[in-house]
Amino acid sequence: MGPINWQTCFFFLMAAIACGAAIAVVISSNIVRMACWLVLSLAAVAGLFFLTGAEFLGAVQLMVYVGGTMVLLIFGVMLTARGPFVSMKIGAAQWVVAVIAAGALLTVLLQAAFGTFGQTQGKPIAAAGSSRELAASGNDVADAASYSPLGLGLIGVRIDRLAERDHVLRGGMSGYLLPFEIISVHLVVVLVGAAYLARARRRMVPRHWRGGEQPSGVED
Amino acid sequence: MNAEAIRDRLHQPFGPWLVGSDFAAIDPWIEVRSEGLSEIGRYLREDPDLAFDMLHCITAVDYFQPDEKKAAQVEWQPHVELIYHLSSTVHHHRLVLKARLPRWKDDKPGQMPEAPTVSNVWSTAEWHEREVFDLMGVRFVGNRDMRRILCPEDWVGHPLRKDYEMPTEYHGIQAR
Amino acid sequence: MVSMTELLTLLPLPSWIVLTIAGAIQAALLLVVALCSAVIFIWLERKVSARIQDRLGPTRVGGRFGWLQPPADGIKLLLKEDLIPAAADRALYRLAPYISFCATFCVFLALPFAAGWVALQLNVAAFFVLAVAGLEVFGVILGGYSSGSKWSLYGAMREAAQVISYEIPLALCVVVVVLLAGTMDLVEIGRQQEGWLWNWNIFNPFAFVTFWVYCTCALANTNRAPFDLPEAESELVAGFLTEYSGFRWVYFFMGEYAAMFAVSGLGAILFLGGWNGPVPVSQWLGLSVDPHGLGAWIDAAGNWATAHIGIHEHVCFAAWLGNLLGMCNFVIKAVLGATCMIWVRWTMPRLRIDQVMTTCLKYCVPIASAMIAGVLVWSFVFPSGVVAYVTAQLRPAIEHREAAPPKAPAKKTATKSTARTIPRGELGEGGGAGRSLLVYGTEEVER
């Protein structure tokens, strides 16, 4: 029967949670329940990231995606989930059409997935699965700690390529500095847009007038 | 400025409305007709020499003796009396203003007597008038929301009237 | 440094069972730490608040100091009937307390109690702690929403707004220390603060200011003291906790007190030198991996004893003792931090929601960002961890480059580097090859 590889066990556990929650999101009609299942699914995906040694990515997923975006969504749900909008059902006909389309897409993707089964068989990570073992397993990555190579990749020094002798693979030494700058500019634009869309409405009761004098009817 | 000087001061603009006065009483008072209450009140407040800016309280007294034996010795006719206690923080003088109302509006039992409001002169009058209406039943014309303030909204009767009987039960709660 | 897993491999069991046992023991230990910290802090809060208010606090329950009070509370709450309001969304109502407690419990995974004593040695430990601390807000939002009452929804919304807006300055404060230490691995940060008192991070001028900003944000993040808006008794009765009773309520409170321990523990590691005491006693006594003096004697005695009972591997007791001393330091600092939180709670009135937001956006975030800039300048003027770490990265590649034939392919320099090379002497950092140090530019690499 051979020793149980905990790595695989946890993978199947996390995968089951992620897919189960995703399916539950589709099935449930109550918007709040959907949001909770989605949070669970994203957390399971973060677990998968941790499993494969991409710790920095897992932490970013937990913090930015689950901690930020999902809370934003839940705020949206709370603001609008009043009365009838909580659970809205759609006709059975639309369901049938959607399921057929989704089924076709799924078969195509699964066929592609199993196509790659033979070629790239990953090196089994040692039981503990932590990045230290990863380093010891012979990859010539300068330091398995995933965040410093990532960070340096973002600012243009591809240290994981320094030791590479193959000329083709050494290409792209400038790393991701350009996309990094574009992303930051993009985020600033989004911030300004969001601020404009959600700016505070003008107040009928002026803030400085805190009760006391009669309202002058003029607002600031 | 004692009550007599105030009465003389009021005589000129509101002569016909002044009904009587008693300056020998413990709290000297002036009686006016109930219709002129709001005008006299405004005058008392706006006039710089009088400047009655503080209305202490509005009291309603029900002069009615339910049992006949005592009713005979009493020298007054059944009526409801409104008493306004005023004072001025500027001149430090005090005044008691009285007005006499019939117990029932044009003497039909069940019709509550009415009086003009002074809540537009002193804002504190709004709650005091609501309390007088709640406990004595005097409606004040012109008060913004003439509702009961102390008793529950659906209470029947006005407790401070002399001919008021305590209800035996209220929403199933036995009173006696 | 012998770790528990290796010790367990001595047992005649297949390896995967051994791993399960090791995992289970670590999880159990951490759960005990989290629960005990909650129980102790409940008792500590009663005693400290009593002292502040001129009264004695619990004295009759079990002995003079009333130390049986927390178990008594626990039993009382266990017996209380925890009812679910009719308008409640039943499933979410039950789920909420567990989410908020688990989120706080996960923080303990990455907190190192001593040099090697950490459940999960992540190299993104600081970042992981921040990420998981952010999840606690879900439990509160779900709790507030699913209780069905208008008041609890109000409380939940206030809490969510407050915790999220205070995550940003908290993250900035942690970034300051990470810049100072050069790594996010809490064990490494702790190790860099070894030695005397002044090696602690708090004695860096910028980190000192950041410490106070961190305290404010920590208070706000765990909803305590002047920032406890959601449970504002005077306005919202008990915020989102109004409908909870019995053991579900205990979960929320266990979560809050455990969060208090976690946040003050994190503060202790980042700023107050974690397990390093003000005076380097363990170094004097030689209680480290290569023991000398007293440490060597203990080691010899220990191994002599283990040899008798048949274990012939070298088990270094000295290091274990040094770590025990370190853990006591860490726990004392965390408890001191929690006591300050309790002390502040019972003296300060509560802030209004807009004042809470202004302190966050107008005071905490600008100061924290200024401190980041300050630390950056500091690390260039007096280089410390950051620079050393980067060069450590590049060192194997540089040697490799020298060995390879000097056919240097045309390589465009990535960044117009403004930094300059710093002679070795100026470096405060021990270790590292005795060559002139590369700072952040690639032209050095080509030479």
Next chain:
Amino acid sequence: MLTERMDPETLEFDVRTDEMLINMGPQHPSTHGVLRLVLRTDGEIVTEVTPHIGYLHRCAEKIGENLTPRQFLPYTDRLDYLAAMNMNLGWSLAVEKLLGIRVSEKTRHLRVVIAELNRIANHLVAAGCYGLDLGSFTPFTWTFREREKILNLFEEVCGARLTYSYITPGGVTADLPPGWLDRCEAFLKQFEPVIGDLHAILTNNKIFIERTAGVGVLTPAMALDYGVTGPNLRGSGVDWDLRRDGEPIYTEMYEGYTWRIIAPVNGRYPDDHPYPAIPKEAVVGDSWHRYFVRMLEVVQSMDLIRQGMEKYLRAAGEVDKPIDVKKKLPKGEAYLETEAPKGQMGFMIIGDGSPIPWRVRLRSSSFCNLSVMGQLCRGVLVADVPSIGGSLDLVLGEIDR
């Protein structure tokens, strides 16, 4: 005018959150007693507050028409149960005014000492509960510890700790027990440092100032218009105190005492005693000033007590005994207002020759103070409503009568 439909022009792009009607009370930790406030809130901002009272209404005025004045005295304790002595004093003076009798000088000084001691107890409760409303629990325990000592003194005098019925029409039920004055002096001496602590933990506390300064500003005109009296009126800068400006029968009690009215006249308090600096955010008439007037009145009352004790010792003769229970009341009306700790408490009796009065009228100070709350709480945040309510120092026994 405020609640009419908001015209769309002034409102730009906004997220329309529908308004909530929130019930604060009648069981609510921060309303002092059974008061129900209905808040119309739009998100966090309160646009309208309507108080609902009457939960504690016992119609004491109807009971007054069936009892002789001395039998009615215990009912006056239950009006403002935190300052029962001052209520008794007001009722006794009103009855004495109707009967036209004047008590001896020794009794008057005794009444001053007892009334001012009860004023300190009331202001301690006000400060403690105000700290509780704003979230800090500790001042509450300190103030109640000191109040217990005052209640011990009252227990020695009249046997009761809350509803005393001690000052009766015609005099007082019993003279002071021996050694009481020294114990009272000892209490005053150990009470001075506690005031310093209270200033440290509340008055000068940055967060306390932020929560109260500039909140619920009550202009003098609006205060007089709504009949607000007592520390709330003085907090708005109106220099009006019945102990100096009241009716002669009441002001003669305070003749020969050197004291000054505590009111921020053009921004400054009478500096016969050192007081902490006024923060720059504080506006005359806001919650902070109302609270601060009460804290300074505690010091003023301590002076009055010390002077009253000396005069009581020097006054000759005996303390007057109360009037006969079934004493016949002359025909006529008598209305008298006294300066109770919470404001001006008015009592009116109409006698018709029999020992039982024809009509009794009770003018409550908190009744008018509460009426101004609707105006003060427009456009404030939800967290400010208990802050403003706490600063007005309301007690529901007196409002509902």
Next chain:
Amino acid sequence: MSIFCEPVGLSHYLVVSAILFVCGVLCMTTKRNVLGVLMGIELVLNGANLNFMAFGSPAICGTSTLGLDGQLIALFVIVLAAAEAAVALAIALNYYHTHATVDVDRGNELKG
């Protein structure tokens, strides 16, 4: 118990991301609530992220041709998803404000 023994290969991850992707598409198509559609988008993005990470991870994919590129791209996707969610939510709330409903089908008039 045999499948629990072999190490995890690339195809395992691809299957999981495919399922996530399909659930996302299904969610986007069948939900009438604007926020439901938003959640569908989040699921789709997560499926893609998983793929990027799987191909970019030296442990799973053996020869690290892409090296850390996969994780970097996943990083960018997460950051952009946050920005996208912010703007999408602002639009959804304003839609709720103008149409007083979050029902996607009602948004059929081409103005406002």
